[in-house]
Amino acid sequence: MTPSLSQVLKHRQDELLEHWLRDLSQTSSDGSFSSAHPELIEPLRELFYVLMTQLDQAASREISLATDQPSRLEREQQTALEPPLKQLVAEQARLQRSLSDTLGFLLYLKHLLFKALFAAADQAVEERSILWLDHCFEQIARQTFDLALAQRDRYISEQSISIMELSTPVLRLWHQILLLPLVGVIDTGRARQITDHLLEAIAKYEARVTVIDLTGVPIIDTxxxxxxxxxxxxxxxxxxxxxxxxxxxxxxxxxTKLGIRFGDVISRASLRAGIAEALLITGKRIAAMEASPR
Amino acid sequence: MNEPAPAERIAIRSHNDIVTARHAAREHSARLGFGRAYQTRLATAVSELTRNVIQYAGEGSCLIEEHADEDGCSIRVSVEDHGPGIPDLALALADGFSTSGGLGAGLPGTRRLVDHFQISSEPGLTRVVISIRKAR
Incomplete structure (x- = not known):
């Protein structure tokens, strides 16, 4: 490690941070990122300090890419960087900003570091410290990408669970009449859940009629x-x-083309006709109010 | 009428891919101007065939191709897997026959849903090609 890198990091840290955050507040001239949302500034600042500590530690230990077990070092660096990166990625997802902007912010910091390094170097900058810094940021970019993907996967699985829970309500339509509106894809798991819910409700409310509405089921296959x-x-x-x-x-x-027969099941084209039928079965009907006697 | 879109290949590995494949089939047929009844029939047929892939072979693939010429246009869907194959095709195409406790309507029903249906099966390669066609 050249002394210049650690010197740059030590002496120009505040200046670098200020410069970085100032430039992030507007869209970059080369289009590599659009302006950072104000709520992203705090996580970015935090990330900056953790990153500087990591770079400084590495520099003081005179670590070089080739000799000093880069894998162990990378693990340490990854562990230290994970909390701030995670926070950054979570904020970015919450604000619905793109991942490429976040990567743009980080790579722009690399750009600033390089510039500062070259400006401060009295003699030529050592090749391995360039390589090393480049490698560091490559790691960070990769880690950010992985974290963002993990975050998205988590959202998706959370959403599918909540859809699963939401989409099988058994509604009590009237005395002894239940309504089961089915929405979406019915696979074996959901079918079992739907049946469970329905049978429980039938027993509980002593339902004589259940209306199953298939309006929201896109495909009815065998x-x-x-x-x-x-x-x-x-x-x-x-x-x-x-x-x-x-x-x-x-x-x-x-x-009918498939050859599926629902046999003697009562079927009506619309939910409205189905409800009328259900009322009929239970001996009820919907009638206009009579003029109230004075 | 739109120009034919490039062929689309969908890997069938999980139940979610069944939904993806039939959705794609519906979109392709809507794009070529097939009516809603045709779209539903093709999507249902793709649903049946890809479900068979998951159920009997574990995984496979689904290729959707659009064709258009002066006389009209068509969509061809080829569903393939490398599973154990169907030992008796005639029996599998008969209504009410199922080895898995199903309704036994999948293959014979699919054949009635589409304009063209072709099946070949041996251990290690089962291929079903279906197509729907519309005159210009």
Whole structure:
């Protein structure tokens, strides 16, 4: 490590930070990043200090790329950098900023460091310290990328869990009438969950009719049809009749072409007709209010 | 009418890929101007075939190609896997036959959904090619 790098880091740290943050507040002239959101400044500042500590430690230990176990060093550096990077990536995701902007911020810091290094060097800058700094930032970029991906994966799995929970409500439509609106993809796992919820509700409310609405199911293939049939059979065993609603005209055509027969299940085109049917079965009807007697 | 889009290959490895494949099939058919009934039929057929891939072979692939000429346009979907194969094709194409406790409507039903249906199967390679066609 040339003395110039550690000197630059020590003496010009505050100046570098100020310069970096100032330039990040506007879109870069070469388009490598757009201006940093004000809420990103704090995480960036924190990252800067951790990074400087890491660079300084490495410089004081005279570490070179070739000789001193770069892998062990990288692990240390990664562990130290993980919390601030994680925070930065989380903020960026929350603010819906792009990952390439964040990478742009980091690489711009590299650019500033190099510039400061060259400006301060009395004689030619040592090759290995250039290589080393470059390598460091490569690591950081890679780590940032991995963290951002991990963050996104976590969001996706959280969302699919919440969709799973949200999308199988069993609604009590009226006395002894339940409504099960199905939305989205019905696979084996969801089908089981739907059946569980429904049977529980039928038993609890002593439902005589269940309206299953399929308006939100994009494709009814043989597998989905089979799941629905099993749900219907189980509901019947508990004494609830089932009214299917919301099969689209093209869905109906497809089902008959496939050769799937829903047998003696009552089916109505719209939810409205299905509800009317359910009321009829339970001996109720919706009627206009009579003029109230004076 | 739009020009044919490049072919699209979708790897079928999990249940999510079934959704991706049938969604792609629907989009391709909508793009070429097929009506909603046709779109649904093709998407359902792709759903059946790719589900078979997951169920019987574990993984495979789905290739969607658009064709257009002076007479009309068509979409061809080839679904392939390297699973154990179907020992008796005639039986597998009969209504109500299933080795997995299903409805036994998948293959024969798919054949009725599309305009053209071709299947070949041996251990290590099963290929189903379907297409729908529309006159200009």
């Amino acid at each position: 597998s989905v049809a089979q799941h629905i049939m099993k749900t219907i059979d189980a509901a019947r065993l508990l004494g609830s009749r089932v009214v299917l609603t919301g099969i689209s005209p093209e869905g109906a055509q497809t089902l």
